[in-house]
Amino acid sequence: MNKIILIGRLTKDPELRFTPSGKGVATFTLAVNRPFANQQGEREADFIQIVVWGKPAENCANFIGKGSQVAIDGRLQVRTYDNKEGQKRWVTEVVANSVEFLDSRGKRESNRDNNENNNNQEDSSFGTVIDFSEDDIPF
Amino acid sequence: MNKIILIGRLTKDPELRFTPSGKGVATFTLAVNRPFANQQGEREADFIQIVVWGKPAENCANFIGKGSQVAIDGRLQVRTYDNKEGQKRWVTEVVANSVEFLDSRGKRESNRDNNENNNNQEDSSFGTVIDFSEDDIPF
Amino acid sequence: MNKIILIGRLTKDPELRFTPSGKGVATFTLAVNRPFANQQGEREADFIQIVVWGKPAENCANFIGKGSQVAIDGRLQVRTYDNKEGQKRWVTEVVANSVEFLDSRGKRESNRDNNENNNNQEDSSFGTVIDFSEDDIPF
Amino acid sequence: MNKIILIGRLTKDPELRFTPSGKGVATFTLAVNRPFANQQGEREADFIQIVVWGKPAENCANFIGKGSQVAIDGRLQVRTYDNKEGQKRWVTEVVANSVEFLDSRGKRESNRDNNENNNNQEDSSFGTVIDFSEDDIPF
């Protein structure tokens, strides 16, 4: 079992990319406020990297942006990759199963199990759309 | 909201350290099997760093070890620190609120809200006990 | 392990009562929309009974009301009681550990672990305040 | 959002039924121990009704039985029905998305998203197999 649930706000607009096969991938970082204050009396946040695949990725690009409040249900994933210097690096990120929009700005749920037709690039008010090839995943 | 729930097995015995004030901190990494197989047909795992504070940390050191199956409830935390070269590094880890022992090996729950008296070092069958000073947290 | 996380809206103002010892108890029902439509194409909701104890109960009474959107973290509880006819009845409810206010209306978190002083009855814009004795819990 | 995660043991063997269209439905009740003791110093349990649909339902019937330890991920559902006297009754139950087997007895995961072929009745060591018609769901 590997379940994570987060409520927070996007620090920037999501970035949307597409695999050569046309599958969307959205990434953004989520600011999640801690429930308590630190010694200095400030309420800190954790900045967590989110990855969304498929149609929900496109919904994210279309309906949410910087500052949007969302609830995310997903799993925690630890990936490894080699950087340019050939050193092994670790990335820890949350792979979202669903992204629920809590803001007035775009009140819809983007669910991974949704039908996955029309994977084509669409206009997007917020998300930046960039093509990428599968062997060069840039995150 | 920042909730994570994991079920997995320890890859090694937990390491137990103590702050100068006598508070225990246990760390270990948890192997969490993915629910599906990869392209090669293998079932991979995510290796996730866990931190436990206080009396439950000592319970972990005393009751679980390499291979123990546990259920963890906690929050995802992203910390930053400077390495020896003075570069900013990120660590992503799960701060456990409770660790439930699912194995015969030590069937008890270690809950963060437990009474936190007797924070002294105890003998431990599994956990490695190392003192450390608060300004030199080694993980 | 017994964890539940809900996001929904209050169907009515919370009801706040107090035990003889002065501990607050808030109850309300939460409408949680289902992620899919039924055969008739309508999106149904589950109406779930919530119980909150202590200072957070008073915060609920003070800061949220009918229609407020909240995120709840708690546990599922199945209680039994005897009705007036002497028959055993079951109640299933969610005992909240924390209630996060997602609405503009009162954007604060009400956490069970908060300090629990000043348990006195306060004025409340939304919550109905009713005294009750512990051997006559009316829900 | 409506997520629930439970770890507990079956109080009896699961009951497996089939809709006329051949879809399996397993039901059982799960004993989930509370993390704390009551005033009498006893550790109580919540007895929670679980419903599983499809292929995972059949896996439950085939691989787990009374006393098996499982981890369940699902959603809380409140259903209404009319009893024989024509009175409206409420049922609260957990609809499982996945059932993870934690016991030696049958260490496999039964996931709702699995392929749903061969929905035929099979022999089962534990589950009681009963046919039922869709307009007479007996739970």
Next chain:
DNA sequence: TTTT
């Protein structure tokens, strides 16, 4: 109406 209950599990270990």
Next chain:
DNA sequence: TTTT
């Protein structure tokens, strides 16, 4: 017996 219900919320937006």
